[in-house]
Amino acid sequence: MDHYKQSHLKQLEAESIFIMREVVAELKNPVMLYSVGKDSSVMLRLAQKAFYPDKLPFPLMHIDTGYKFPEMYEFRDKHVKKIGADLIVERNEEWIKKNAHPTYLGNDKCCYYLKTMGLLNAIEKHGFDAAFGGARREEEKSRAKERVFSVRDKHGQWDPKNQRPELWQLYNTIIDQKETIRVFPLSNWTEVDIWEYIKLEQIPVVPLYFSKERKVIIRDNVIIPFYSAETVDPENKLNIKNSQVETMMCRFRTLGCIPCTGAVRSDAKTIDDIIREVREAKKSERENRLIDLTSDSAMEQKKKEGYF
Amino acid sequence: MEKSLLRFVTSGSVDDGKSTLIGRLLYETNCIFEDQYEAVKKTSKKTGKKEVDLSLLLDGLSAEREQKITIDVAYRYFSTAKRKFIIADSPGHEQYTRNMVTGASNSQLAIILIDARNGILTQSKRHGFLISLLQIPHLIVAVNKMDLVDYSQEVFEKISDEYLTFSEKLDIHDIIFIPISALKGDNVVSVSSNMKWYDGKSLLQILEDVHVTADRNLIDFRFPVQYVLRPHQDFRGYAGTLTSGTISPDEEVLILPSGKTSVIKSIVADNKELKEAYAGQAIVLTLKDNLDVSRGDMIVRKNNLPHINDFFDAMLCWMSEIPLSGSKHYLLKHTTQTVKVYIKKIHYKININTLHRQKTTDLTLNEIGRVEIKTAKPLFFDAYKANHGTGSFILIDPLTNHTAAAGMIREIPHTVSEWKRSMPLAISHHEKNLRWEAGNIPLSIWEEHNGHKAGIIWLTGLSGSGKSTLAKHLVKELFERGCQVMYLDGDNIRQGLNNDLGFSQADRTENIRRIGETAKLFFSQGNIVICAFISPFQKDRDFVRSLVPKDRFIELYMKCDIEVCKERDPKGLYKKAYAGEIPDFTGVSSPYEAPAEPEIAIETDVKGIQENLSLVLDYLVKQQFIE
Structure with a gap:
């Protein structure tokens, strides 16, 4: 059987x-x-x-x-x-x-x-x-x-x-x-x-899922990718200073729009690493999706x- | 190691600890995340609860959280190293039947929770009935809150025994009882030291180990054509999922409803070709002949056809606010075809609390009843019990487009009158250039369909000579070999059909005549009919012999010394006969005429049952009744 x-x-x-x-x-x-x-x-x-x-x-x-x-x-x-x-x-x-x-x-x-x-x-x-x-x-x-x-x-x-x-x-x-x-x-x-x-x-996937050194800023405990001040704050209303930008090993568990997609600290560079990381994950996949967090x-x- | 998949349904109602149990399973298998857990903890605190209320985790809709009830079936996922699990979590109160049936329709196992303090409630029985109706192969009855009854073995056993007795009324084959405390975790993931008297596995171990491969029907090949692929002129493929059975290239197949035959050329799955496909796989079949096959057609094996009919009986679970009454036209979706149907008659509805049948003229939301359905064109189906995929359907209300009912096709009636009443159906059998209609299927077609010859095996001998014993073994053996077999004996005939007859010579003759005619009907529809009767007179036996073609009647003489029969006396009849309580008792006060030229003679007082059984089977093989 x-x-x-x-x-x-x-x-x-x-x-x-x-x-x-x-x-x-x-x-x-x-x-x-x-x-x-x-x-x-x-x-x-x-x-x-x-x-x-x-x-x-x-x-x-x-x-x-x-x-x-x-x-x-x-x-x-x-x-x-x-x-x-x-x-x-x-x-x-x-x-x-x-x-x-x-x-x-x-x-x-x-x-x-x-x-x-x-x-x-x-x-x-x-x-x-x-x-x-x-x-x-x-x-x-x-x-x-x-x-x-x-x-x-x-x-x-x-x-x-x-x-x-x-x-x-x-x-x-x-x-x-x-x-x-x-x-x-x-x-x-x-x-x-x-x-x-x-x-x-x-199956090929976007390289953003794999960990590498990336420029980020941290806002309200969420790690936001920092491509340029333009993407996060095009009209420069938030007054982001260069000193706020840091570099860290991170990857994205989900992908959306740059300003609303939080990264996670991670060393997972291969699919096997990711599978291991996800299996042991203590946080849910969408915890960094700002769009889910606005209300219950x-x-x-x-x-x-x-x-x- | 590759993981397998188990889908199960949990049923229970408010306060029986179902949410706590699911919460625990998810928590202990690391499938609740910290952020989700923290959110629940926050809400629990807000509502003034001491413990973290894991049920909050399970209510997905804002209306559910506001009203603190679960409205709809929710699906939960967790996995261990061995298996991935999908839980269909169906709420216990509102819309109970509808949700439970929905959740159960794809489940291989069900868990019923019973509160150890309250014992078996009406609803625990109701759940059992639905599980039996939906034919879920495995049932776990978890007696929960054992911590609140001091982990008492007595309480657990009392509930188990009572439920087991109740379940005998149902059609449930595999039932496991387990004492647990979902709150404290006893016997949920690992075996608890609080109940040393329990020597079974933990709930999770049971879920990991339960063997489900055997639940699928791997015998009857059914392939409903879902979509036709024609990328270019040289390729014509039939995409679909095997509902049941297996198939390989070079096998001969028949296409319904055209009745045309062909041979499987290849089995395509993505860019690979398979040597064999089996139930559950999504594939593409190509045929050696260029035939007109379209969606809704069914590819089957020539010698294993489903029922083909536009008329059948089914159990319905009504799911719409608009009751079944007045206008009774619906759309019916079955496998890959949707047809117009008419509900001819509602036989009865079932009171799911008492399991009693009630006469009715309508079916309302959450009611279950048996109906007669007439379809605008024939369907290719099996009884739900034998094949969930080809025995299930949904009814769609053509006005609202809503799914109005879930249906399960009942087994086809076996009585001759019902058979004759079934609607005529014409499928042509091209090879033999024959056409037939239901009720008028030639014996040769029956035999080809069944894969064996039909015949009457007539066991004759004194009371106590071992007729029933051998006959029952024979029935079982032939049944297990896949034969269509019918068993007639003194007990089932004399109590019903012939209960107006006594034991005088005239009555005995009439008795055998009726049995002979009955056997002939079953014979003419392809059965191997096994008859076990004393039948003391040669002329009566010869009459039965005359009803069927010469080589189809096998007289089997059960030769046994009357002293041995007297000693066996399984029903105490000899004792009564000698005491004069039974007049005309064969061998005592009435004669027995031994067969002059029986096809088989067995000395049952000399040889054992297994030896006698193989003697008969050898004969059947030699005479090419069976393979």
Whole structure:
């Protein structure tokens, strides 16, 4: 019998592939949200597997805020070209022009205009009826209650109290016009699973995940990467002094916009180091994501508004 | 070492310590992080609690924290060196049935918590019923709060015994009892020294060790086509996940509903080709022939077909605020197809507290009932019990698009009248150029489907000659070899079908005639029918012989000295017969005509049961009934 035993990674892989195929078979115009992070990398690799030897039957879409790390843009363009995928980049130009910035607008508002609005506008513009996201239930407590197929109303909003029960592998994908579905094929993966799979499949990831000496400043106990005073404080309102900038061995456990992504002190230079570090971690993955920390239900609120 | 995966559901209600238990499992396996723990500690303090309230960690939605209740199933993750675990944590009060069924549908194991102080409550039984309904293979009954009953062995055993007695009414095969204290950690991760009388494993050890590979159906190959891949003209692949069974290249397969056959050319998984695929793997199949196969079709083995019907009975768990009544048209999603259906009839609903059936005209939220469903086109299915993947479905309300019910297809009725009532279905069998309809399937097709010849094995002999014993061994042996086998004996026939008959010569003849006709019906639908009856008269036995083709009736003479039979006298009948309490008793006050030319004669007073069994099996192999 053990001959027919699937490892946990292979079971997770099969589940994710099943979900992706179900979406492509039952919905008209799906898109895969691609944020360039490790989860997106795994999701993309799984999509390639689900449809091999065909090419991806949907485009990738990056909702760009303009505040991502330069390493992320570089990686994105190289990687997408290499695997031959179609990439759509969408930005909420209106608010980018207005200089929306977390330091002045506040995290919640900045996220709302640049990410949530950016996403909702893009979905409407292209007429997508389903969008894959790389969110995992383990990441955050409101996500633990999220469905794999999450129906959103015509404004892209999530109603946590009115979710469809999900039974067996029988996903109900029927929606009305203007409604959309967010689909989370990585729902049951954990951070360790993601890294173990990256190792197993030798999936390329942005080098920011690996530790090296980086320039940072420390604000409210969070280690913020310091690329230039420009990125953190473009209008120089905070009066950051050069003496505040220090150098330390650190890496990023999650990637987002530069001003809102905290680094962690770490010596993990290889994937094995990272797996070891994550297994022994005493802090959760998103502890340094400023956008989660604004209140006890920050993420739930964002999701209700249409965030993924 | 590669880790395996175990999905389990925890059920319990307010104050039984479920959150504490989950919190402890996560905490002890290092799956709660300091920042999360600190946040919970802060909130616990704010609400004036002495101990850290781990349940706060589990309530994800703001409404849940505000109302201090859990609304929805939440998924939790932890892992050890051996296994990754996914917990479906279903709340105990509101929407209980709906949440529990949702959480249980993908679980391989369930944990029921019972408060040692309160013992078994109605809801502990309700949980057991749902676990049995959903056919979760393993159940752990954790008797919690043992610290509050002085770790008493007596309390634990009383609860265990009582629950075990109750569970006999259910369909649960593997049940483990464990005394724990989630709060103090006794027997949760390691075995506690507070309960030296308990000689089992800790809860975590059980979760790590429980063997789940065998729970999957690896026999019946079922491949619902999920998506067709056509990257270029030279490649046509069928993407999907094996619901059950295994498959290899060069195996012959049949496609439903077209009935066309082909051969597996290759099994593609990413850029690799597999030599074999098994249940649970997501793959792409290519066929040697260029056939028209699309999503919703099912690829199966020619000799192992699912049921193909547009009519079946199912258990429904109703999940919608809008009850099942009035308009009864729904969409039904089963494997990879969605069809229109009509609920013809609600047989009954089950009171899940008493397990009693009640007549009803509707099903409301959280109710469970048995219904008759008619589909707009045939489905390819198995009974849920035999195959969760091809036996489960959901109903979707076409007005709201909401998932209205979870359904489990019941085993197909075996009585002839119900079989005839089933809807006709036509699938063509191209090779033999035959068409058939349900209720009119030729014997040869049954035999091909079953993989063995049908026949009647007729055991005759005196009371006490060992007919039932041999017959039961034979039934078990054939069943284990995968044969369709039917067993008829004096006990099951005389109490029901023939309870109007006595033991006069005329009644005995009528008795055998009815049995013969019954056996013939089962025979004509492909069964090996094993009949164990004294049947003392040659002409009665010859009548049965005349009902089926010549080489399909096997008369098996159980030869045994009457003195030995008297001595065995398993039912005390000889004693009564000699005392004159039973008139017309064969061998005592009524004659027995030994078969003149039996196919097999066995001297049961000389040889043992195993020897006799192999004698019969050898005969069946020699005559090519079985392989």
